[in-house]
Amino acid sequence: xxxxxxxxxxxxxxxxxxxxxxxxxxxxxxxxxxxxxxxxxxxxxxxxxxxxxxxxxxxxxxxxxxxxxxxxxxxxxxxx
Numbered sequence: 001x002x003x004x005x006x007x008x009x010x011x012x013x014x015x016x017x018x019x020x021x022x023x024x025x026x027x028x029x030x031x032x033x034x035x036x037x038x039x040x041x042x043x044x045x046x047x048x049x050x051x052x053x054x055x056x057x058x059x060x061x062x063x064x065x066x067x068x069x070x071x072x073x074x075x076x077x078x079x080x
Contacts, residue, residue, distance in 0.1 A: 001074065002070070003033075003034045003035065004030045004031075004034060004036070004049070005030065005031050005032065005033060005034065007030065007067060008028075008030035008033075009031065010067060011027055011030075011059075011067060012027060012031075014061075014063050014064065014067070020056065020059070022055040023052055023055040023056045023059070026048050026049075026052035026055060026056075029043070030045075030048055030049065030052065033045045033048065036049065036075065036077075036078040037078070046075065046078055049074065049075055052071070053068060053071060056068065
């Protein structure tokens with residue numbers, strides 16, 4: 001499983017300069033996180049990832065779907 005900061009880097013690379021201003025804070029937060037059990041300031045990584053997914057609805061394309069799916073799997077795995 002990739003680290004959240006690695007996924008964040010890829011999101012920035014793939015999404016490019018058109019990143020939503022609503023998703024940007026969560027991408028920035030993920031860039032400081034390793035795993036779903038980490039904390040970013042007062043927010044847990046689970047919330048950061050969930051909020052990113054909520055605010056990344058406008059990000060489309062094959063790779064966007066794959067990355068969103070990967071993040072959903074990470075969230076799902078943390079429920080166990």
